Amino acid sequence: MNNKFKSISFLLLSIGVSFSMLAQHHHDRKINFPDVPGYLTLKCDFHQHSIFSDGKVYPSIRVEEAIKDGLDAISITEHLEYQPHKEDIPHPDRNRAYQIALETKKSMKDTTLIIANGSEITREMPPGHSNAIFIKDANLLLKDSVIDVFREAKKQGAFIFWNHPHWKGQAHDGVAKLTDIHKKLIKEKLINGIEIVNEHVYSTEALEIALANDLTFIGASDVHGLIDWEYNVHKGGHRPITLVFAKEKSEEGIKAALFDRSTAIWFNNTLIGKQEFLEPLINASLIVKKAKYLKTSWSQHKKPLTILEVIIQNNSDAEYILENTSDYLLHNNADIVTIAPQHKTIILVKTKQQEESINLSFNVLNAVVAPKKHAHIQMKITIDK
Amino acid sequence: MNNKFKSISFLLLSIGVSFSMLAQHHHDRKINFPDVPGYLTLKCDFHQHSIFSDGKVYPSIRVEEAIKDGLDAISITEHLEYQPHKEDIPHPDRNRAYQIALETKKSMKDTTLIIANGSEITREMPPGHSNAIFIKDANLLLKDSVIDVFREAKKQGAFIFWNHPHWKGQAHDGVAKLTDIHKKLIKEKLINGIEIVNEHVYSTEALEIALANDLTFIGASDVHGLIDWEYNVHKGGHRPITLVFAKEKSEEGIKAALFDRSTAIWFNNTLIGKQEFLEPLINASLIVKKAKYLKTSWSQHKKPLTILEVIIQNNSDAEYILENTSDYLLHNNADIVTIAPQHKTIILVKTKQQEESINLSFNVLNAVVAPKKHAHIQMKITIDK
Amino acid sequence: MNNKFKSISFLLLSIGVSFSMLAQHHHDRKINFPDVPGYLTLKCDFHQHSIFSDGKVYPSIRVEEAIKDGLDAISITEHLEYQPHKEDIPHPDRNRAYQIALETKKSMKDTTLIIANGSEITREMPPGHSNAIFIKDANLLLKDSVIDVFREAKKQGAFIFWNHPHWKGQAHDGVAKLTDIHKKLIKEKLINGIEIVNEHVYSTEALEIALANDLTFIGASDVHGLIDWEYNVHKGGHRPITLVFAKEKSEEGIKAALFDRSTAIWFNNTLIGKQEFLEPLINASLIVKKAKYLKTSWSQHKKPLTILEVIIQNNSDAEYILENTSDYLLHNNADIVTIAPQHKTIILVKTKQQEESINLSFNVLNAVVAPKKHAHIQMKITIDK
Amino acid sequence: MNNKFKSISFLLLSIGVSFSMLAQHHHDRKINFPDVPGYLTLKCDFHQHSIFSDGKVYPSIRVEEAIKDGLDAISITEHLEYQPHKEDIPHPDRNRAYQIALETKKSMKDTTLIIANGSEITREMPPGHSNAIFIKDANLLLKDSVIDVFREAKKQGAFIFWNHPHWKGQAHDGVAKLTDIHKKLIKEKLINGIEIVNEHVYSTEALEIALANDLTFIGASDVHGLIDWEYNVHKGGHRPITLVFAKEKSEEGIKAALFDRSTAIWFNNTLIGKQEFLEPLINASLIVKKAKYLKTSWSQHKKPLTILEVIIQNNSDAEYILENTSDYLLHNNADIVTIAPQHKTIILVKTKQQEESINLSFNVLNAVVAPKKHAHIQMKITIDK
Numbered sequence A, B, C, D: 001m002n003n004k005f006k007s008i009s010f011l012l013l014s015i016g017v018s019f020s021m022l023a024q025h026h027h028d029r030k031i032n033f034p035d036v037p038g039y040l041t042l043k044c045d046f047h048q049h050s051i052f053s054d055g056k057v058y059p060s061i062r063v064e065e066a067i068k069d070g071l072d073a074i075s076i077t078e079h080l081e082y083q084p085h086k087e088d089i090p091h092p093d094r095n096r097a098y099q100i101a102l103e104t105k106k107s108m109k110d111t112t113l114i115i116a117n118g119s120e121i122t123r124e125m126p127p128g129h130s131n132a133i134f135i136k137d138a139n140l141l142l143k144d145s146v147i148d149v150f151r152e153a154k155k156q157g158a159f160i161f162w163n164h165p166h167w168k169g170q171a172h173d174g175v176a177k178l179t180d181i182h183k184k185l186i187k188e189k190l191i192n193g194i195e196i197v198n199e200h201v202y203s204t205e206a207l208e209i210a211l212a213n214d215l216t217f218i219g220a221s222d223v224h225g226l227i228d229w230e231y232n233v234h235k236g237g238h239r240p241i242t243l244v245f246a247k248e249k250s251e252e253g254i255k256a257a258l259f260d261r262s263t264a265i266w267f268n269n270t271l272i273g274k275q276e277f278l279e280p281l282i283n284a285s286l287i288v289k290k291a292k293y294l295k296t297s298w299s300q301h302k303k304p305l306t307i308l309e310v311i312i313q314n315n316s317d318a319e320y321i322l323e324n325t326s327d328y329l330l331h332n333n334a335d336i337v338t339i340a341p342q343h344k345t346i347i348l349v350k351t352k353q354q355e356e357s358i359n360l361s362f363n364v365l366n367a368v369v370a371p372k373k374h375a376h377i378q379m380k381i382t383i384d385k
Helices: A008-025 A059-068 A096-107 A146-155 A180-187 A204-213 A251-259 A275-285 B008-025 B059-068 B096-107 B146-155 B180-187 B204-213 B251-259 B275-285 C008-025 C059-068 C096-107 C146-155 C180-187 C204-213 C251-259 C275-285 D008-025 D059-068 D096-107 D146-155 D180-187 D204-213 D251-259 D275-285
Strands: A040-045 A073-079 A114-122 A129-133 A159-162 A193-198 A216-220 A241-246 A263-267 A270-273 A286-293 A307-314 A320-324 A336-339 A344-350 A357-370 A373-382 B040-045 B073-079 B114-122 B129-133 B159-162 B193-198 B216-220 B241-246 B263-267 B270-273 B286-293 B307-314 B320-324 B336-339 B344-350 B357-370 B373-382 C040-045 C073-079 C114-122 C129-133 C159-162 C193-198 C216-220 C241-246 C263-267 C270-273 C286-293 C307-314 C320-324 C336-339 C344-350 C357-370 C373-382 D040-045 D073-079 D114-122 D129-133 D159-162 D193-198 D216-220 D241-246 D263-267 D270-273 D286-293 D307-314 D320-324 D336-339 D344-350 D357-370 D373-382
Touching: A040 A251, A059 A073, A059 A096, A073 A096, A073 A129, A096 A114, A114 A146, A114 A251, A129 A146, A146 A159, A159 A216, A159 A251, A193 A204, A193 A263, A204 A216, A204 A357, A216 A263, A216 A270, A241 A251, A241 A275, A263 A275, A270 A275, A275 A286, A275 A357, A275 A373, A286 A373, A336 A344, B040 B251, B059 B073, B059 B096, B073 B096, B073 B129, B096 B114, B114 B146, B114 B251, B129 B146, B146 B159, B159 B216, B159 B251, B193 B204, B193 B263, B204 B216, B204 B357, B216 B263, B216 B270, B241 B251, B241 B275, B263 B275, B270 B275, B275 B286, B275 B357, B275 B373, B286 B373, B336 B344, C040 C251, C059 C073, C059 C096, C073 C096, C073 C129, C096 C114, C114 C146, C114 C251, C129 C146, C146 C159, C159 C216, C159 C251, C193 C204, C193 C263, C204 C216, C204 C357, C216 C263, C216 C270, C241 C251, C241 C275, C263 C275, C270 C275, C275 C286, C275 C357, C275 C373, C286 C373, C336 C344, D040 D251, D059 D073, D059 D096, D073 D096, D073 D129, D096 D114, D114 D146, D114 D251, D129 D146, D146 D159, D159 D216, D159 D251, D193 D204, D193 D263, D204 D216, D204 D357, D216 D263, D216 D270, D241 D251, D241 D275, D263 D275, D270 D275, D275 D286, D275 D357, D275 D373, D286 D373, D336 D344
Parallel strands: A040 A073, A073 A114, A159 A193, A193 A216, A270 A357, B040 B073, B073 B114, B159 B193, B193 B216, B270 B357, C040 C073, C073 C114, C159 C193, C193 C216, C270 C357, D040 D073, D073 D114, D159 D193, D193 D216, D270 D357
Antiparallel strands: A040 A241, A114 A129, A129 A159, A216 A241, A241 A263, A263 A270, A286 A307, A307 A344, A320 A336, A320 A357, A357 A373, B040 B241, B114 B129, B129 B159, B216 B241, B241 B263, B263 B270, B286 B307, B307 B344, B320 B336, B320 B357, B357 B373, C040 C241, C114 C129, C129 C159, C216 C241, C241 C263, C263 C270, C286 C307, C307 C344, C320 C336, C320 C357, C357 C373, D040 D241, D114 D129, D129 D159, D216 D241, D241 D263, D263 D270, D286 D307, D307 D344, D320 D336, D320 D357, D357 D373
């Protein structure tokens, strides 16, 4: 086209591209997701280890890592039955990592991080490994019968989830499989949640089990070494976490949300959760900052343009991969639109006639609500005059 | 899981994540796509301007930009009928930009860049603007009757394509529309291709017209200012180009491929082309470097693992967004897998039993073969012993 | 030392290091130096070319580059006697680049950039090349006798400076040499300044000539191609500029300052200017944000510490290389201290006893006031209670 | 100057600038210094802590950090007399951290890292803290009388150095002071070295003590938490280390070099060592890749140019800050030249007449050989024909 004929909006478009690309340089390691209507979005990692079972760091490092990552809550969940450092660290009290974490928080004068006492029940399959968090005394969980351990945890008010059901150490094919003992534990409410994501691994079968048995979705780092190294935080990586949608930021608030199954998982660039949670989360992430019809300084046709410029601010860490399912075609994208994290992106919508508002809809391809099923969002766009 | 039980492959997985993220730091501005079986993949931008119509740079800059971008061929296509700098630059010869570009190439001792003589036929709609490239003498195109201009270009052996049919200066709704005069020009082979991408804009309707009328797919920068600024090349951006699949790197080779419709378009992170071109291009981009079953140093089950680690090297600039359509589920991804450009990515495939080879298949969501239709690829993976 | 014994100030120290290093990621291309007491610090490039002599861009690009670089004033100084593009651009008016630059500024709605009309008098040595800026009509400078050209420029009120006296095209040894004709021109006030820096080249002899003859210090890009490419602006590079210390931001303000010799040069990471200008500039760059004695949570000695923590904010683009000439030794540096641009740096000063204020003094090694002589600064530090 | 007149060498110059700036993006955390004639340059950190005294990590992390940093040797030197984690970790064997480090090395199949057994003798001043490394059994150092501890260490063949004599916990003014007991220990060869650099702190007085008493120069991290966090390794930072110039890479080779006082210190961007060590190290770092007289395609003078282009490859991590003390002036720098790490830099030397070889000499301002005294280097440059 002619240079002279270009309108200012093309400059904006070019700037828009620039903003998106800047996202690649977003290096702050704090994990960011917005709150959703009626709920706080709390970033939690409930599966971690320290030197008090088979981890490689003093518990204070877990607290420092969590604060650096901007987490709201953690639990250090030492193996009850697996104590490879016992020769050097023969501590009698299985609450020790928790106590040291609390002391660290205090000495750092931190007032934001919630630390839940927790333990990993570490058995062969079935039932494999499970985490009991929000327990009162880990020492009382040292029992022979695994069912007794679960019952004691429940007695203490714990929220209990099945860890990495797909772990290759216990499943040669990486496939999570529900056994009779799991069914029994679930039925007795001794298992309340399930890890769909553990460390670097994701399980479609665990997602199916969660949906079929109404279990809370859990994602966790299961970190033993350093978060920085395991998750390449200085190259834009992050640990997997559970996003807990809570009424308040407190132990009670989180526990209530976990029992209510109000969670989602943030893993690599993927969100995993039910449509009822992911839809508001994604809508809260994507804010329309401007919606205005393009103008042109020159045209052959003299008609008002019906190409709508929409500037969307992404207030989350997710690079959303959207598939356009609207009635409208886009002027600067095919059907797939990528929305860079923490930046503005411009999309141009061809509306055929000038409207006062339009509805856009998208499948969010990096947001999973069920096997092969993605979150779907609607955006009602009120057009600026 | 227990720290002790982790196998080396988990370390690799972690490294894989790291490689992917490194891609964000890939700042070399040269555009890279591999050759495909039987053809060279040539990177071409056939729509550009200089001061000899309404551009802002001397033609030599277009040559330098092209060499910096690693292009194989360009054309500087000055407007025949739009000469806003005429007062200052009243050159009588409309081949002048072409001549200066050739001189620049010579003075730079470059032997790789092909420069095609070209002109932009600049008329109101219909037929709007068109580029004639591989012409012999632009001066002879200065005729009153637009049809005469197309005929003269054809007489000179030109390849002619319809520019930005969706341009807001000539289409208030941004919609490309085929008129009778276009049909006539196409029928007489006076229009051979169509821009589906021009500058920052994409047209689904132009794609439909291309498919319905068997026109060559063209994407071009239409640059007037600086490529660096318009396309944010220092933040990872690039100009839109036409990928020409040619038998040889020569004017004749490119021309033959253009008339054969052997092209695709590279625009932002999207490829647009027919399945017959995109499939080999994507397959040539994604090289399997390793495919081996995971091992574990500890397991409860004592069975050989059936989780297959596949390391894929992406030899292109595209960040491929793959949707898994295989019979197999993945161990570290839901159904969407992102393959970072110019780096290695690890995927873990659950094969249920140990195989000698498997077939993976994916829809490539950022590769468009028709409106709402994506390229599809098959990968036969031979498994290392 | 013992972990427990470390005080918070060590954390700060560590953060200080981090701030310094962040400076390496400072990629905004705008050039930044603070104002000095009584004067604005204006960033100016008075030597540039466009297609109207032997440059490669339309003048509008020079305006866009200047705005991107955050400059306050520019001049496009086409060669009067060297017109290699004359065949294509036979414009009769030698003010044309200036006029187009003004139109560009207007069309961009810019109200900040000052554009001075200028020309390059382009003769063999002696006297070689000179720039006359703030002229009224370049056409009147087209005279045979070089002395007549200088006189006409002076008649128009021009500020005139000798260009690249060290240029290898006119000095085989790269050495600037004052000839009789130069002496005469200087004596008659027909040469008012001299380029000590031109493009990528610096001349100690030009600095000596400037000092001996009381000429204004000039540094300029002499750009013919693109600033982005010549000066690697996307990797932290910048064009050489003249910093003009002016009473007001206006043509008259700049002209007055140039005739008053109130300038310095910013070239790579080096400032060149007289002590009277560099000292206030550097002092304005380096702001003490905090000065407080360290504390310690544990000590054997029970005495108040006499190690002073000073946090210095560098508000300029210069990475200052300081040589400590104070009476005090530093606790975290040997005698050389590097102060990263646009960031905070912490220095620790050993004062032997607790003071209310101290004086620090430094040679600034990347600030040149005469051959082998560096700027010297004093910092009076008032110590926080 | 005229665009047409520029020679290729100016392009090179511009590339040179680019290379230097690229250095800012050098993110590999491995520490790199070249070997010197007759000696290997070994990178060593002999002062570190783990959970077995007051550190925050399991000893295995120290081994992993060292391998990531490319170190040749480390020692984990737990406090003998300070055991704040004793309640949890009441291990009876003071060699435990050393043993675990060895096991980690073995399990990682590493064959390059040398691990020396060591302990920190942790007393009030005088004599304060000292490290004994290359000991045989730490348990035998648990004695009441400090002199007995030193004697036992010596009996075991240890190399012993005085730690952080300037530490604010034991010196309120941060000043290292030699006491009678230190003199006695030095005289009896019970103190062999001294930390001039500890963690983030540097001591000019320690340097004076080292020179006056012929003690080995030591720099060490004294890390308690994570190297990554304390030293910002992902922003280009590094821990302080001792460079040991050894005849062979072995425990014996390092020990011999330490007793021979063949060391230097690498701290932030500063080298500290004797001229006899720093001169060969810097000369080994700076390799002349090309030295050729510039040519010009156009000149008024028709004489061969006497401006010499020298391309220097810096094979080290140090950004050398050179002060030109040669007989020659530079064409692209004032007297200070900065040589970016791990990249090429171009300097242009004005030689007045064409020579076959020249000698350049520089003070290296970030290389300290004594208080306020810098290393000095000579470079003999043979000029390419």
